[in-house]
Amino acid sequence: MDILEKLIAELGSAHVLTSDADRAPYDRDWTGKYIGKSLAVVRPANTHEVTEVMKLANHSRTPVVPMGGNTGLSGGCYPGEDRRKLILSLERLTHIRNINTVTRTVTVEAGVVLEALHNAVDEHDLIFPLTFGAKGSCRIGGTLSTNAGGSNVLRYGNARALCLGLEVVTADGSIMNLMSSLRKDNTGYDLKDLFIGAEGTLGVITGAVLKLFPKPTDYGTAMVAVSGTEAALDLLNILNDRTGGAVEAFEYMPKSYFSAMTTRFPQLKAPRTQLADVNILMEIGLTGLERGGAAEILESVLGAAMENGTVFDAAIAQNSAQRKSMWACREAALEVILSRPPVVTTDIAVPLDKVGAFLAQMNRQLADIAPGAEPILFAHLGDGNIHYTVWMDPQGSGANAESDEAVIKAVEALALDMGGTFSAEHGIGVYKLGSMRRGKDPVALDAMRHIKRALDPENILNPGKVLPD
Ligand SMILES: Cc1cc2nc3c(=O)[nH]c(=O)nc-3n(C[C@H](O)[C@H](O)[C@H](O)COP(=O)(O)OP(=O)(O)OC[C@H]3O[C@@H](n4cnc5c(N)ncnc54)[C@H](O)[C@@H]3O)c2cc1C
Incomplete structure (x- = not known):
């Protein structure tokens, strides 16, 4: 039996999608920028079935691309064009296992949609504060894997700060149980924090314990x-x-x-x-x-x-x-910003006291690098996160199309120069591999590669993402 037959035997044919039509919505990202061709989309129903998928994938060296709501903005779910990779959708793991009003925590499966979680805890006059425009589609596993931010990070922190425990299926199909609801737990390396923000390159998140807060009145x-x-x-x-x-x-x-x-x-x-x-x-x-x-x-x-x-x-x-x-x-x-292509998007952050200088300097530089291009900005100003976005060709002349890379490099270089980052909340995926190569500390990159090899020796978990060659 080949891997697809084995997957069908395990999950049922309704949950192993192979036709072009069935795979199409998964093979294409939200922006329409990344359109690939997966081998199949598999939709396990629970953690046990995720372990079975990973065991089969590991055994056959079949690469796996985990997927939540597919709203990520960095091409993290892009399956490539070679029809070799399985998309592992967590969309059927939607159970809220427990809302604990004493510990003020909620235990969820990875496929719970963010807005569904908001609604569920609201009944207890509590909030899970993470929120942003994609809340009706993105899923908890995806928000943790991208360490999502959004509008109220300045008060409550990003996804990492809101997570106490994780359940992770590793590359070889084992379950790593880190499902603690403790606020204090100093038992060695903090492995949970490795998986948060790893964009599916180190393990598949199947469950999480999250913090809740009193609902503002x-x-x-x-x-x-x-x-x-x-x-x-x-x-x-x-x-x-x-x-x-x-x-x-x-x-x-x-x-x-x-x-x-x-x-x-x-x-x-x-x-x-x-x-x-x-x-x-x-x-x-x-x-x-x-x-x-x-x-x-x-x-x-x-x-x-x-x-x-x-x-x-x-x-x-x-x-x-x-x-x-x-x-x-x-x-x-x-x-709004994607409505006038070609558009260059960035996701930088600078220290709060540098925001004004960054904007002024960048607007000046832009006029030189891409004359006629138009910045169309918005920012989570409270935490210095600026989406410095540029309409490259607002007059429709086609004159600026080649400047995209130059604009991205200039925006990110200026942010780094001011003590900032080239990726504040959207992650790396494939979109920012060049930025990682240019801007990440080489010793840190080397350490990341060692961690990747230790946790995924066969390189089957979302290969080609986060870490540049
Ligand atoms: C309209 C809109 C507004 C947005 N606003 C914001 C914003 O303000 N702030 C912000 O931070 N982001 C924002 N985003 C980006 C996006 O919504 C977030 O990155 C979100 O967290 C992604 O969740 P998802 O479930 O869609 O993940 P996906 O897109 O499905 O996956 C994202 C990455 O995580 C990996 N992954 C997904 N699930 C798992 C899992 N269970 N285990 C391991 N890896 C997994 C994938 O392989 C991929 O690399 C926005 C997106 C849209 C479309």
Whole structure:
């Protein structure tokens, strides 16, 4: 029997997809940039079936590409074109095993969709805070494997900070049980942290124990036109001081973003405020411990800032519909920027006190590297994560198509020069292999290669991702 026959015997033919039509949605990534040809898509129902798939793959040296919601932005699920790799979809592992309101933890299978988890814990007046535009499709295993960030990292941390325990199926099909719900566990090397952010190159995450937090009882949300990024970051500190660190989101969207947004999505309404070059969607979430209501705190802080001239205008959401509509503007960002190809996307972060200098310097450099190209920016400003994105050919002349690589190199080099990173939250996949080669410390890269060889000696787990040749 060949591997496909063995997989069908193990999982049933309904869960081993081989036809072009069945594989098509898995073979193509969300952006449409990476379209490959897998050998088959396998859809195990539980951890045991994942172990069986991995044993068969290991035995036959068949490469395996783990997949969650397939919303990753770095080509981490690209199966290549050689029809040799199995896509291992975790989409049937959707069981929430336990919500523990005493330890404030939730135990989930890897295929649980992020938004489904939000809804499940909401019934207990708790939150799992990780959130971003793909929440309706991305799955917990994928968010952990990319160490996803999103809008409220500044308060709660990224996926890594929210994870206490993991269940991992290793390359040879063993189950590594790291399913601790402990906040303290110093029993040697922290293997859990190796698998988080490994993009499926070290093991297949099948389950996780995640932290939960009290649900804020009062949200204050505002769209604020500010005089500059330095003034905006001052506001961030003032708001955090006033609320004991309750700022949940601090998202930057310049005026140019809103005009692109209404072109792409005419149904979305830009907030009724005078827009400036620097507009911030800010949100605070109070749990009742802080003094004063959320809207009142925003009014008082923004009122003072208007008097000293650092804030030009502000719209504070008066109800949940207005809050939702402000967030809809932010969550559309990726579709807005991808609406005018060719587009160059980046995912850099710089220290907060370098954000203003980075933007000014990069805009100047861009005019030299790719004349006529147009930056279309948005950022998780509160943690210095800027998606410096460029419409390479806004006039449709085709003149700038060859400059993509030069722009990426310049953006990432400037970020590194300022003490930043070339990949803040989207990972490496295949998209940033060149950046890894150029920008990652060579000793660190060497250590990563040793770890990869130790955990996956046959190189069957997502080969060709994360580590450049
Ligand atoms: C509209 C939109 C908005 C987004 N906004 C953000 C944002 O604000 N912040 C952010 O960080 N990201 C964002 N992303 C990127 C993406 O949603 C995240 O990277 C997400 O965490 C990926 O989850 P997924 O389940 O779709 O993973 P997938 O795309 O399926 O996989 C991503 C990587 O993880 C590996 N993998 C998946 N599941 C497993 C598993 N169980 N075990 C081992 N490896 C696995 C895959 O092999 C691949 O390398 C956005 C994407 C979209 C489309």
